[in-house]
Amino acid sequence: MNGNKLPTIKEIAKRLNVSVSTVSRALHDHPGIGLRTKTRVQELARELDYQPNQAAISFKQSKTYTIGVVLPNLKEEFFSEAINGIEEIATGHKYNVLISQSRDDIQREKQIISTMINNRVDGIIASLGANTTSYEHFTTLKKYGIPVVFFDRVPSLPDFNKVYANMNTGTREAIEFLIEKGHRRIGVLNGPEKMRSTHERIETYKQVLIKKRLKIDLGLVTSTDLTREGTHQAMQQLLSQRPRPTAILVINDYIALDAMQYARKQKLKIGKDICFVSYANLPITSYLETPPMASVEQYPFQQGAKAAEILMELIDTPAKEKAQAPETFQNVVINGTLVIHTKR
Amino acid sequence: MNGNKLPTIKEIAKRLNVSVSTVSRALHDHPGIGLRTKTRVQELARELDYQPNQAAISFKQSKTYTIGVVLPNLKEEFFSEAINGIEEIATGHKYNVLISQSRDDIQREKQIISTMINNRVDGIIASLGANTTSYEHFTTLKKYGIPVVFFDRVPSLPDFNKVYANMNTGTREAIEFLIEKGHRRIGVLNGPEKMRSTHERIETYKQVLIKKRLKIDLGLVTSTDLTREGTHQAMQQLLSQRPRPTAILVINDYIALDAMQYARKQKLKIGKDICFVSYANLPITSYLETPPMASVEQYPFQQGAKAAEILMELIDTPAKEKAQAPETFQNVVINGTLVIHTKR
DNA sequence: TAAGACTGCGCAACCGTTTGCGTTCTCAAT
DNA sequence: ATTGAGAACGCAAACGGTTGCGCAGTCTTA
Numbered sequence: 001m002n003g004n005k006l007p008t009i010k011e012i013a014k015r016l017n018v019s020v021s022t023v024s025r026a027l028h029d030h031p032g033i034g035l036r037t038k039t040r041v042q043e044l045a046r047e048l049d050y051q052p053n054q055a056a057i058s059f060k061q062s063k064t065y066t067i068g069v070v071l072p073n074l075k076e077e078f079f080s081e082a083i084n085g086i087e088e089i090a091t092g093h094k095y096n097v098l099i100s101q102s103r104d105d106i107q108r109e110k111q112i113i114s115t116m117i118n119n120r121v122d123g124i125i126a127s128l129g130a131n132t133t134s135y136e137h138f139t140t141l142k143k144y145g146i147p148v149v150f151f152d153r154v155p156s157l158p159d160f161n162k163v164y165a166n167m168n169t170g171t172r173e174a175i176e177f178l179i180e181k182g183h184r185r186i187g188v189l190n191g192p193e194k195m196r197s198t199h200e201r202i203e204t205y206k207q208v209l210i211k212k213r214l215k216i217d218l219g220l221v222t223s224t225d226l227t228r229e230g231t232h233q234a235m236q237q238l239l240s241q242r243p244r245p246t247a248i249l250v251i252n253d254y255i256a257l258d259a260m261q262y263a264r265k266q267k268l269k270i271g272k273d274i275c276f277v278s279y280a281n282l283p284i285t286s287y288l289e290t291p292p293m294a295s296v297e298q299y300p301f302q303q304g305a306k307a308a309e310i311l312m313e314l315i316d317t318p319a320k321e322k323a324q325a326p327e328t329f330q331n332v333v334i335n336g337t338l339v340i341h342t343k344r
Numbered sequence: 345m346n347g348n349k350l351p352t353i354k355e356i357a358k359r360l361n362v363s364v365s366t367v368s369r370a371l372h373d374h375p376g377i378g379l380r381t382k383t384r385v386q387e388l389a390r391e392l393d394y395q396p397n398q399a400a401i402s403f404k405q406s407k408t409y410t411i412g413v414v415l416p417n418l419k420e421e422f423f424s425e426a427i428n429g430i431e432e433i434a435t436g437h438k439y440n441v442l443i444s445q446s447r448d449d450i451q452r453e454k455q456i457i458s459t460m461i462n463n464r465v466d467g468i469i470a471s472l473g474a475n476t477t478s479y480e481h482f483t484t485l486k487k488y489g490i491p492v493v494f495f496d497r498v499p500s501l502p503d504f505n506k507v508y509a510n511m512n513t514g515t516r517e518a519i520e521f522l523i524e525k526g527h528r529r530i531g532v533l534n535g536p537e538k539m540r541s542t543h544e545r546i547e548t549y550k551q552v553l554i555k556k557r558l559k560i561d562l563g564l565v566t567s568t569d570l571t572r573e574g575t576h577q578a579m580q581q582l583l584s585q586r587p588r589p590t591a592i593l594v595i596n597d598y599i600a601l602d603a604m605q606y607a608r609k610q611k612l613k614i615g616k617d618i619c620f621v622s623y624a625n626l627p628i629t630s631y632l633e634t635p636p637m638a639s640v641e642q643y644p645f646q647q648g649a650k651a652a653e654i655l656m657e658l659i660d661t662p663a664k665e666k667a668q669a670p671e672t673f674q675n676v677v678i679n680g681t682l683v684i685h686t687k688r
Numbered sequence: 689t690a691a692g693a694c695t696g697c698g699c700a701a702c703c704g705t706t707t708g709c710g711t712t713c714t715c716a717a718t
Numbered sequence: 719a720t721t722g723a724g725a726a727c728g729c730a731a732a733c734g735g736t737t738g739c740g741c742a743g744t745c746t747t748a
Binding site for chain 3: 028057
């Protein structure tokens, strides 16, 4: 049907009897090109609906104007919101965003990194899978000169750029809130050992209890592998404690949903027999008749945006880094804050 | 720190004293290369951790092994689940997936298509923004030989490839279910006029009512622009009808959440004073104390996967199409089926 | 032993764009 | 008229990989 030949710079050059270099420069408003030719070129380009071949440019400049994003999944609103933040910054810098889900599977995660290397992305933003404890696939990236910024689920090693929410402030506020509301037996439904946040959360939990002169009962501290079954098991353990906890601090809103579901099945009235406070403050909880009492906002959009900003800076820092100090890593901590949903 | 020079085919050739073409062929297991050289090349490649430069390959072959996905947003589980289906198929075919959100903004949608053209994606999968009624930005793609497959929110024109859920079967089942449960005043909270599904839904609604010899009251049919405010307004209208509807059919689960929220504010008991049935059957509703009575499953994963399969076929059909009949378009319809959540 | 067939590899063009450097032209100043 | 300085543009290489074709060398066969 159509000639199927996309217009190229060459084509324009031929039609106008000028060289390809002139066309290229004219299209870039290069000062060395006269006004007459410049407009002639630009007009013809518009007329032919010329679109520069990004693949060729990427090739020539060895720069793809693409950043990769690796995260566990897109289903959680936390992550899709983080992507919004990333997109916002990236498209503002004329970068494309290549998204891939690791589904908490380290093999997939490695695979994804590998294809991103092949595609020569200019940088990577990552949030670790729940079971990722080794980071070789990320350290490999240094060899290729591909900068990485982690967010939310960040590695526990110091030599990476990270953006994450501080568990301390939010957790402190959450527990103090619960104590203020009269709760004395506060359970914790934590995440996998491997996740950094898990330790921070428990540390702060202990600190606050000690400060408030409350007894610490480790039977009230459980963890889930993030699956629904795991969460139900953990809940079973928590609810079997005597006296039963009157409030539970849950690693995130999604898990809180599972936990609340379990509690309901046990004929417990949520908000009355047992209260929940969790992390993330996702919009979906606002639709619940009995949402968690409060939730620690983690600012996913801001985390994503900040990570993207840092990455953009890193990308725009070429050979200068060598002159720089050996290497410096950014470590941005966002303070989570408690958002209260219901009074009691 | 590092030489920062990525290993190339040239590098390997030089070290082994063979030509680049030999290296290239050896890496591709070309029969014209002897076993000795083949293994020598492959071993050195592994040793140097050689990764082919995808940008160069894309350029040479004018094929990027990337497909673009345009959809309204990632937040809705429907779409993120659809992406899972797309990813599944695409990665199986060694394709990358470039995702962008239009946010129901046609300007953004056009912009996205434009950058995808620049990036020379091999094909596009799209779900239309709520306000998109003109499709020039998609027809432009034909000029570039980029195939497009729509899913879920598809254009109403015939000359496009589409995958979508049939509203008829699911709607019929839903209404019959409600009638069976004794409901006689059934309201409809529909979507924007511009969406194809809106008309299908209302047509089936009327058909079933007529067949069951129930009176059709157009005051019971409203529509929302998908915003929370729009939904609340529509609900206000529905609830002001006399006699008040006892059940409402809602365009999708998210809107149903907004609608139920409004109903609760009006002191109505959900599942007692008023019942809801909606579309999509999203996991989140299973966490509600009072979920919709039933929901029409739309199979987002399958929709995404099917769309991707069609696209893969289209991509692998190059010049053959010319010999083919003028042009043929696939039109896959998936039957939605009712999933019942609560008995009454 | 010479012809033919086959094996194994190299040459070089090509994809579209960018860019350092050189060349030509214009025009003002001498 | 000669010179010199800019202005305006062209030449050609380079980016990394693929591929049609050609050319040696080896082996088989009559």
